[in-house]
Amino acid sequence: MAVTIGALLVAAAFVVPHLSLGSVTPLINASPERLRAFADTAPLFGWWQAHVGWGTLPAVLIGAAAVWWGPAVAARLNWRWVPWLTWAVAAAWALSLALIDGWQRGFAGRLTAPHEYLRQVPSVTDIPHALRTFVDRIVDGQPDSWITHVSGHPPGALLTFVWLDRIGLGGGAWAGLLCLLVGTSAAAAIVVTVRTVADEDTARRAAPFLAVAPTAIWVAVSADGYFAGVAAWGIALLALAARRAVRAPELVGAAAGLLLGWSIFLSYGLVLMALPALAVLLTAVDWWAGMRALAPAVLTALAVVAVFVVAGFWWFDGYTLVQQRYWQGIAADRPFQYWSWANLAAVVCAIGLGSVAGIGRAFDRAAILRRPGLYLLVFGALAAILVADLSMLSKAETERIWLPFTVWLPAAGALLPPRSQRWWLAVNVVGALLINHVILTNW
Numbered sequence: 001m002a003v004t005i006g007a008l009l010v011a012a013a014f015v016v017p018h019l020s021l022g023s024v025t026p027l028i029n030a031s032p033e034r035l036r037a038f039a040d041t042a043p044l045f046g047w048w049q050a051h052v053g054w055g056t057l058p059a060v061l062i063g064a065a066a067v068w069w070g071p072a073v074a075a076r077l078n079w080r081w082v083p084w085l086t087w088a089v090a091a092a093w094a095l096s097l098a099l100i101d102g103w104q105r106g107f108a109g110r111l112t113a114p115h116e117y118l119r120q121v122p123s124v125t126d127i128p129h130a131l132r133t134f135v136d137r138i139v140d141g142q143p144d145s146w147i148t149h150v151s152g153h154p155p156g157a158l159l160t161f162v163w164l165d166r167i168g169l170g171g172g173a174w175a176g177l178l179c180l181l182v183g184t185s186a187a188a189a190i191v192v193t194v195r196t197v198a199d200e201d202t203a204r205r206a207a208p209f210l211a212v213a214p215t216a217i218w219v220a221v222s223a224d225g226y227f228a229g230v231a232a233w234g235i236a237l238l239a240l241a242a243r244r245a246v247r248a249p250e251l252v253g254a255a256a257g258l259l260l261g262w263s264i265f266l267s268y269g270l271v272l273m274a275l276p277a278l279a280v281l282l283t284a285v286d287w288w289a290g291m292r293a294l295a296p297a298v299l300t301a302l303a304v305v306a307v308f309v310v311a312g313f314w315w316f317d318g319y320t321l322v323q324q325r326y327w328q329g330i331a332a333d334r335p336f337q338y339w340s341w342a343n344l345a346a347v348v349c350a351i352g353l354g355s356v357a358g359i360g361r362a363f364d365r366a367a368i369l370r371r372p373g374l375y376l377l378v379f380g381a382l383a384a385i386l387v388a389d390l391s392m393l394s395k396a397e398t399e400r401i402w403l404p405f406t407v408w409l410p411a412a413g414a415l416l417p418p419r420s421q422r423w424w425l426a427v428n429v430v431g432a433l434l435i436n437h438v439i440l441t442n443w
Contacts, residue, residue: 002360006348013043013345016338023335026342026396030333038330038396043342044349045397046441053106055099056437062093063212063429070208071421079200083188086207090184094216094225097436098180110221110443111179112172115148117161117223121170124162131155132312138321140328149223151325154318155308156265157223176221183225186232186407187211193232194411196239197283197373202414206374208425209413214352214432218400219407222443227266228403231273234259238277241293242284249289254296261301263404265308268319269394270404272384279380283373323393331395339395343402347385349435350399351409352428358412367415374414381408400443 017026017039026042027035040047066089074082098106112118124130137144138151145151150158161175169178187210195203219225237256241249260277263270284290305315348356359378368375384405388394394401416424435441 003353003357006353006356009341010043010345010348013342014041016342017042023337025335026338027330028333028335041439042396043339043346044399044435044439044441045443046439048438049440050438051100051440052437053100053102055096055101055106059093059096059100059433059436062089062096063433066093066208066212067422067426067429070211070425071205071418074204074207079195079204082204082207083191086191086211087185087188089211090187090213090216091180093212094180094184094220097217097432098176098220100436101440107176107221108171108173110172111161111175111223117149117158118170118172118175120147120150120158121161121165124158127159127162128311130158131308134313135317135321138318138325140325148329152322153223153267154265154315155313156262157227157267160223160226160266179223179226180220182229183219183222183403184216184229186219186225186229187213189229189232189236190408190411193236193239193280193377194374194414196236196243196245197280197377198371199373202374205418205421206411206414208421209355209358209410209428210407212425212429212432213355213407213410214428214435215350215403215407215410217432217436217441218350218403218443222400222403224267224400224403224443227263227270228407230259230266231263231270231404232407234263235273235276235280238293238297239280239283241297242281242290244285244289249293250296253293254300256293257297257300258304260297261304264301264315265304267404268315268322269388269401272387273404275384275387276377276380276405276408279376282376326393331393334395336392336395340389343389343394343396343398344385346396346399347402347406347409349431350402350406352431354416354424354426354428354431355410355412357424357427358415359409361415362412374411377408378412381405397442 016024026039077085100106134155137146164174164178190210191203191207194206234256237252240246241253241256246252260273263273281290281294284293362375362378385402388402413421413424
């Protein structure tokens, strides 16, 4: 039933733009050229273009191997190697998918586009001054306004690529490699989290779904993949601290707060990671253990905020002005009547129908009461997506923007019956290959 609903939702989102239904369309006040540029493959951002590339054969082989051997290997491998292998396969899978579009177009050149962070890096010659004046340059129309992606995010995102350039790793290839490695490490972080809040068998069943998730299409190469990896490790460390699965839970909790605090200076939307964090805290050993994990996490997160305040950037000022910048751009022509539900169709494309099947099995009250860990993680990610959708600050491109939330959902594949898991894993792999070969995605 869940898969049927998901498939119908996707079909409707692709068909409706061609039915001339007034404001129920991906773009209003648009010429045919503008429609093609920004809504050619709505609800996904890209262009219809059947193609193959250097990554086609490796992607097919990795996907086939994950379907055929993945569940068995994940079940039998020594546990300490499961997160590492999940990460390695996820990285190879994501890189292969990117290379279907070619080395320059699919990987090295992605983050050098006119509206991307790397175009702004050469202009940052004085980091303290850039931070002090950051909010003054958010709104469009100023003589020195930030380019689109820089203005739409807190300064942590730009600083990352500036620092990368300062240590001699400038250019699109190095930036892409950072996003690839950190973004795909989210798969390992989620495996660790699932084992911590549920059990090892569940984590092993989730690993193949995370390793070859369709989200990899947008993890490589986009800064949002990097954001997703940072946030995922923050949640993983918080889970370890709350469940007291480490020797120094307070120290690990502090590290979690450091990562989660940094994440909200990468993307304003990552404040919604508070919902998956709450899900993790609800699985704590007891109330006291949860508080002992939360307290140092909050303190270190506030320390990150304090550093930015001292440097001259106040998060709430940036958030207020970025909303103004948002409505100055194409968002004003993207009607909520379409994107309120088409965003969710993009999520289905990003996580795969196999993951949707797993989510359909998450609404089992008896199972939730017996072992709530993975169920709460799934609900936390779904709640973050719902709030983001209703905010009207995420209309279109959500297959990329919502990566910090959607990367968690393929883990729901662990809830499927063991006899059908390989089948649903194959559905995810085939779906990802189809999208990447038929649509030239913008990311």
